[in-house]
Structures are given as C-alpha cells and as structure tokens.
Amino acid sequence: MQFFSETTSDGVVERSFTLGDVPGVLWSPVSAEAGAPVILMGHGGSLHKRAPGLVSRAVGLVASCGFHAVAIDMPGHGERPRDAADRALVEAMHAARRAGESIVPFVTELNRSIAERAVPQWRAVMDALQASPEFGASTPFGYTGMTLATAVGVPLAVADARIRAAVFGGFWGVPWLLAVAARVTIPLEFIQPWDDAELDRESGIALFDALGSAQKLMRAHSGDHRHVPTWLADDSNRFLVRELRGAAG
Amino acid sequence: MQFFSETTSDGVVERSFTLGDVPGVLWSPVSAEAGAPVILMGHGGSLHKRAPGLVSRAVGLVASCGFHAVAIDMPGHGERPRDAADRALVEAMHAARRAGESIVPFVTELNRSIAERAVPQWRAVMDALQASPEFGASTPFGYTGMTLATAVGVPLAVADARIRAAVFGGFWGVPWLLAVAARVTIPLEFIQPWDDAELDRESGIALFDALGSAQKLMRAHSGDHRHVPTWLADDSNRFLVRELRGAAG
Numbered sequence: 001m002q003f004f005s006e007t008t009s010d011g012v013v014e015r016s017f018t019l020g021d022v023p024g025v026l027w028s029p030v031s032a033e034a035g036a037p038v039i040l041m042g043h044g045g046s047l048h049k050r051a052p053g054l055v056s057r058a059v060g061l062v063a064s065c066g067f068h069a070v071a072i073d074m075p076g077h078g079e080r081p082r083d084a085a086d087r088a089l090v091e092a093m094h095a096a097r098r099a100g101e102s103i104v105p106f107v108t109e110l111n112r113s114i115a116e117r118a119v120p121q122w123r124a125v126m127d128a129l130q131a132s133p134e135f136g137a138s139t140p141f142g143y144t145g146m147t148l149a150t151a152v153g154v155p156l157a158v159a160d161a162r163i164r165a166a167v168f169g170g171f172w173g174v175p176w177l178l179a180v181a182a183r184v185t186i187p188l189e190f191i192q193p194w195d196d197a198e199l200d201r202e203s204g205i206a207l208f209d210a211l212g213s214a215q216k217l218m219r220a221h222s223g224d225h226r227h228v229p230t231w232l233a234d235d236s237n238r239f240l241v242r243e244l245r246g247a248a249g
Numbered sequence: 250m251q252f253f254s255e256t257t258s259d260g261v262v263e264r265s266f267t268l269g270d271v272p273g274v275l276w277s278p279v280s281a282e283a284g285a286p287v288i289l290m291g292h293g294g295s296l297h298k299r300a301p302g303l304v305s306r307a308v309g310l311v312a313s314c315g316f317h318a319v320a321i322d323m324p325g326h327g328e329r330p331r332d333a334a335d336r337a338l339v340e341a342m343h344a345a346r347r348a349g350e351s352i353v354p355f356v357t358e359l360n361r362s363i364a365e366r367a368v369p370q371w372r373a374v375m376d377a378l379q380a381s382p383e384f385g386a387s388t389p390f391g392y393t394g395m396t397l398a399t400a401v402g403v404p405l406a407v408a409d410a411r412i413r414a415a416v417f418g419g420f421w422g423v424p425w426l427l428a429v430a431a432r433v434t435i436p437l438e439f440i441q442p443w444d445d446a447e448l449d450r451e452s453g454i455a456l457f458d459a460l461g462s463a464q465k466l467m468r469a470h471s472g473d474h475r476h477v478p479t480w481l482a483d484d485s486n487r488f489l490v491r492e493l494r495g496a497a498g
Contacts, residue, residue, distance in 0.1 A: 220467040
C-alpha cells in the first residue's frame with residue numbers, strides 16, 4: 001500500500017494510495033484510537049472512490065464515530081480502465097434503457113463480473129491495513145454501499161469474516177446474488193428505495209429476505225436511489241457504532 | 250387538566266393528570282425551553298399510559314431531545330373501564346386466536362371504535378396544553394405509537410393539523426384505515442415488524458403505501474412487534490427532532 005498524498009481538514013486526514021493497480025483513499029481521524037474500526041466504502045455503479053456522497057459519508061464516519069473509512073475505484077470505474085467485456089455490457093445497458101427495455105440483465109451481469117474481480121481487491125486492502133503497524137491484525141471492518149457496492153459487498157461479506165457489519169441496498173434479487181446472500185450472517189441494514197423506476201421493490205425485498213442474517217433492518221425511503229435522505233447515513237453510522245465498537249474490544 | 254402528583258428523577262419531571270375522565274401522564278425536562286414540542290405517545294393494544302416501553306421512550310424524548318411527552322389511557326385500557334361492546338370484540342379476538350383463526354376482523358374493528366372515541370380525547374389534551382401558559386398556543390406536536398396507537402394516530406393526524414410529524418407502524422391495511430391514511434400529509438416514519446405471525450407484511454406495506462405523505466420512511470426490523478429494537482426509538486427521536494425543531498421556530 002503506497003501512500004502518495006495527505007491532506008488534513010476539519011479533523012479528517014485524507015490519504016491517497018495505490019495497492020498494486022488499485023487506487024484508493026483512506027480517511028482517518030487526526031487522532032485515531034488504537035484499534036478503531038475501518039469502514040470499507042463501496043461506490044455505486046458509474047461512480048468512483050471520491051463521489052461526493054461517498055466522501056460526505058466517509059467524513060461523517062470519521063468525524064462522528066472516530067472510524068477510519070477507505071474507498072477504492074472498482075474495476076472499470078474512476079481511474080481504472082474499462083475492459084472490452086465491461087464496455088459491451090455498459091453499452092447494452094444504455095441501449096436497453098434508451099429502448100425502454102429492462103436494464104436488469106445487463107447491469108446485474110456487469111456487476112457480477114465486477115464483484116468477482118473486486119472481492120479479492122477489497123480483501124487485499126484489508127490485508128494491507130492489518131499488516132500496517134498503524135492498524136494491526138485485529139482491526140475490525142464494516143462495509144457500506146448501495147447498487148454496485150452491494151453486488152460486491154454481499155459476496156465480500158461471505159468471503160471474509162473480518163467484515164462484522166454491513167449496510168447494503170438498492171439492488172435486485174437476481175439468482176446469482178440470492179444464492180450468495182443466503183450465506184451472509186453478519187448484522188446488516190438494507191436501504192430500499194421505495195419508488196424507483198429501475199430498482200423494483202419486489203426484487204429488492206426478495207434480496208433482503210434472502211440475506212441469511214438473524215439481525216437485519218430494512219429502511220425504505222420514499223424516493224429513488226439517487227435521493228437517499230442524507231440523515232439515513234447518520235442512522236447507519238449509529239448501527240455501525242453499535243456493532244463495531246463492541247468488536248473493537 | 251388537573252395535575253395531582255409530580256415526581257422528578259434524572260432530570261425528568263413526571264406529572265399525573267386527569268382531563269375529564271381521561272387519566273394521563275406528562276413528562277417534561279426539569280428546565281424546558283419555551284415552545285418545546287410535545288410528543289403524544291399512544292400505547293399499544295392491551296397496554297396503558299405507563300407501559301414500560303412507552304415510559305422508556307418518553308424519558309428518552311425528554312432527556313435526549315428536550316421535548317415534552319404525554320400519554321393517556323385509551324378507552325377500555327389502563328384505569329379506564331371497558332364497555333360491553335369492546336369486551337365482546339376482545340372476547341371474539343381471543344376466541345379467534347385460540348381457534349387458530351384470524352384475529353384481524355375483531356382487532357381492527359375494536360381499534361376503529363376506540364379510535365373514534367380517542368381522537369377527540371387527544372385533541373382535548375392538545376387544547377388543554379396549548380391553553381396553559383406553560384406551553385402556549387403555538388406549541389407543535391408530534392405523535393408516536395404502534396398497533397392500536399397507529400389506528401388512533403392516523404385519523405388523529407388527519408383531524409388535527411397541530412400534529413406535524415408522526416411515527417406509526419404495526420397495523421393492517423384494512424379498508425377503513427386505508428381510506429383515512431390517504432389523507433395524511435405530514436412527514437412520517439413507519440415501523441414494520443418483518444416477521445410477525447399476526448401482523449402480515451403485505452397488509453402493513455399496503456398501509457404504508459396508502460399513507461399520503463410525500464416524505465415517509467419504513468423501518469422493517471427482523472422480529473415481531475413485541476421485539477422492536479430499542480435503538481429504533483433513537484432513530485425515531487432524531488426524526489422528530491428534525492421535523493419539530495424547525496416547527497418550534
């Protein structure tokens with residue numbers, strides 16, 4: 001993990017890094033507690049590691065909760081090139097949208113493929129942080145993110161027990177994801193846009209229901225996934241504090 | 250409004266009162282701000298004005314938000330006698346439950362009837378508080394309560410514009426209530442027990458959908474209406490602060 005720039009404002013230290021060919025950002029309190037949890041922040045489809053909403057939520061986690069937050073560009077997003085197969089799926093998705101047809105087959109296949117690549121990259125980020133003396137091997141992790149970030153986060157939570165709590169939402173209950181979701185056991189919250197032209201409600205509920213966790217909460221807001229109320233992030237922050245502050249021991 | 254006892258503990262003043270033949274409790278900060286909002290706290294079916302969960306939420310509203318909170322016994326509950334018609338419906342409900350049949354026709358009719366009587370009683374409580382120099386005519390109100398309290402609160406919110414925000418939940422989308430719900434326009438939160446043998450999910454969702462408010466949020470927790478996570482009350486408190494602190498202007 002190579003850090004190459006650092007800025008500090010309003011009590012939040014922001015460091016840019018690369019890990020192999022994956023660029024990322026780490027936000028930390030100016031004076032972090034030893035063992036403070038780290039929240040992995042997935043960005044949505046077509047967005048990137050410094051999308052304004054993500055940065056705002058990251059700063060909130062650092063400033064209000066004393067957590068670290070880390071984001072990476074997903075494959076084909078932000079500073080990372082999009083390969084030919086991804087480009088074809090993105091084109092097919094745009095064509096379907098223009099034709100008034102369902103984008104679901106294309107976006108879910110694209111996101112399944114991105115998840116396959118992103119899960120080991122997120123695990124490498126956790127490895128690198130835990131290997132650093134600044135963090136340490138027992139650092140607990142949380143995960144948050146909607147749409148693409150949920151397609152990545154659900155298999156990540158199954159693959160890696162270091163993630164102790166997650167906030168998901170805004171995705172479809174497609175078969176490949178339902179199968180993985182059943183194996184999730186950590187406490188979670190699920191944000192379901194209740195009036196979304198593309199994220200149909202029944203499919204989102206099917207995904208929520210499939211998640212195997214005993215402790216789960218759905219928050220369904222009036223509006224779509226582009227209009228998630230900002231205060232919902234505060235509610236999710238408190239959930240993460242409840243779950244991870246205990247884990248931090 | 251006749252006050253007849255007052256105790257103070259942990260910064261919360263609790264006063265018992267009667268208003269006509271309706272007994273109630275008012276919880277206030279030891280040093281309340283002028284114009285502080287008052288939250289009307291409905292109790293659930295078979296419970297009463299000092300049910301432990303209600304008292305705990307009331308104390309939280311006073312201590313964390315600086316609000317007042319007020320509860321009354323609903324008709325046929327707590328210290329108030331149950332009339333013959335109510336008794337017959339309660340008996341029919343218990344008989345249905347014992348027989349493994351649906352309680353919904355009986356409980357919803359009982360609650361409709363209670364709501365008819367309770368709405369003017371809650372309005373009289375607001376009148377009495379606003380007439381008191383301690384509160385004043387511009388005091389804003391919020392409302393919270395599940396099950397029976399939602400059957401009462403939805404028509405109350407339609408009948409009285411002094412209620413500016415509400416937390417409902419745990420009820421069925423039966424025709425009489427759906428019709429009233431469509432006329433609700435205030436911001437609201439809706440608590441939907443996601444795994445409840447008697448409160449079926451589809452019917453609860455139908456009620457949430459029927460509510461006419463542009464700003465609404467459903468929180469669906471794993472578990473039933475007897476196991477609402479206590480931290481959901483904290484989330485609802487913050488909602489009430491957002492909505493009513495502005496109104497207190």
